[in-house]
Amino acid sequence: MLLALLLALSLFAAACGDDDDGSADAGASSTDDAGSDSGEIASDFGVDVENKVIRVGINGDLSGPFASLVAEIVESQEVYWEVFNEQGGYQGWTVETVVLDSGYATDVGIQNYEELAQESDDGVLMITENTGSPITAAIAEQAAEDNMIVIPLSWASLWPDPEFGPTILEKQTTYCIESMNGVEWMAEQVAADGGDPALAIIGRPGEYGEDGSVGAALAAEELGIPIVYDGTGAVAGDDRTAIVAELVGSGANMVWVTLTPGELLDVFGNAVSQGFEAYWSGNSPSFNYLVHMPSDFAAEFSEFYFQSYYQAPWATPGIPGMDTLVEAMTANRPDLNISDVYTTGWIEGIMAQTLIEAAIDQGDLTRANMVALANSGLEVDFQGLSANQSWPQDYNEAVVRSSWIYDVDVSQFNIIPMSESTADNPGSTGLIPIEQDYVGSVAEGYVFDGPCIEPSG
Template sequence: MVLAVAAAACGTPSPPAKTGTGVSNTAIRLGVLSDLSGPFGPLGEAVVQGNQLYVDKLNAAGGVCGRKVELDVQDTGFDTDKAVQLYFKMEPTVLGLLQVVGSDITSKITPDMLQQQVMAAPTSWSSDLLGNPYMVVVGATYDLDVINSFDYLVRQGMLHQGDVIGHIYNDDPEYGGNALLGSQFVADKLGLQLKAIQVAATKTDFTAEIAQLKAAGAKAIAISTYPQQTAVAVGTAAAIGLNVPFLVSNPGFDPSVLASPVGPAFQQLVLVSSSVAPFGAKLPAAEELATAYKAKFPNGKPSMAVDYGYVVGIGYGAILKRACDEGDLTRPGVQKAFHELTGVDTGGLTAPLLFSSSNYPSSRQSFVLRPNPKTAGGLDIVDPLKESDLVRQRIG
């Protein structure tokens, strides 16, 4: 389906610009390969909603180079084969991709994206994506979020040299494996003992893993799994009395869990690390976005993924605007504009985004968040955006 929103004022001439694939005299078409019906369905839907809210705002202000932005949204169901087919059908008609959900999906289409110079914003924070000049990675990578969250515990006096920390991570190397790098770095630098446990993405029983970590005397546990797995693991820990902080990577949290039987355990034990502000943040930009969301999606389910989708829109929109200013809306022109941008202001929803080098994360700062069922989106800020000394050491 194509979502076209509020065209620029009729009769406004398009500024002169070189154009190519996905750009006409009246529109700029961007693709979205999301998971709307698979394991990340709630996340994918919320990211699309955030994307759309930014496109609404952009088009209401006149669009880019006098052109409205259109989104071609396709549901992959988190099925790699289906996603690849959708990509090859979509690629000849779009300028770039505003969203791609799934590391395996991203890796399968990357060779063609490089050949065709398609710029994409993956819904992923893997450091493995860094170095690809066509990947718009918005925010801190998984490993940096993990480092910043452990730093928070150290600053709170909850971790000390010699302590045992755990990390339960799924077998996706670009998600769980990348997050594990953060725990390994923290353990090495702070003299902690790390007990890492890899689990299959299909695992549904965490009794043995939680028992191992309790027996090892873990003082804190990072967990980088799918939301359903996170819920089971935290619930299991609470049931056997393992009452230690669980540091949840942001894809592993779904606010709907707070209405489930394990909701109280999440409130007590869980901290979520994210480079993007939560939906219910007491920040002007977040409050403005929440108002727009409720107006457009009155039956929607607020989550931090909405804010992430909106921030991706801000970043991609800034790239398109710079390409317009330089008179080149071709794929090479947009890619050039991408790497000329520094300090993209998101209104405090993230740290300013630095896109000038694809070898480094666009942000290094993270919020630390605590679940709260009374807050829209289910998360409160307990520690504002910070870049730890450990992150600075890791980045160099």
């Protein structure tokens, strides 16, 4: 009952504010007619008005380089909608998920988008997760033409730009700003140790790698930190021997990476094996505790690596949204292991539910109205899981400038099934928050002309 109340009331408040038009009373019941005066709902695609079912799509990497984490994020979002539906939905409306696997291949991701966006009963109202910057960039223009809201599993600085992706609804900060914060935080640690910061940047090609690397370089420029090795876009193949050699000989005492987990394991492992010591951090997708904590270099990751992230990890105390998430995931997926990334799927669900409920209240579940609502100044309350979000048309107002920083502590790494997670032993991914909603001076004061990068291709 507590779970139902938190989901229904907190999200209704976020969507509707303090209106006195009677919609609050309607929202308290899951069986009332929809929110328009006539009880009718306007719709076009992805909405079954007769059965009051809304279809949402997930275009996720379930078999590619980020599959282990994306699979858990998808599970979380599916549980979110299961709980929503079990509690009667909203005014009797329920949500059905349609999940497709892109394998992180752009051509497959485009095909999946076309299937989800089809203008028929088999289409969806919105896409509540689209894995990856390359795929999101590739579909952004078509999504705008289709009035298709897309929530990317990507933090590229392109998404807050209304001219590039007016229907791409970013969540949390951008790779560029995350890098600014991460570099400044590492510089503070080096200075506290009595050293002079010297930065190495290592990234992969494409929107993701370039965005993170550019943000790191901008922070270094603003802070007067020398870049002693610039490997922006350097990790483009399987042989990273030259990259590691240049890094080890660079004199860097800080390393910022924008890589896949496998690439990070290779570069980091070879560097520390040669005696290289520095503060390491990077854009969030670079580090995967399922890959790095059980690796041969777990102790070195624990000593040198600090994870940058956007949200609260599993079972963080004192956060209302986390209590709800843990209760729901434990009840609905007890045999799955604990995971920090369940928060991501939950946040995606909160975003979509807030928009859907506002649309029902207006009596308009068309794709075009979903876009209009997103651009109306609507704010989404993430219940403490992450910084709240809205989508102003001004880039500098739209971007979230805070990020989280975690210590990597292999001694705390304790992945257990959720059925075994208790208040005394909740389990841990080994990521321990050091800074919550950290905003460095560079990120706080930086005036953006727009995205930090141009879309590739």
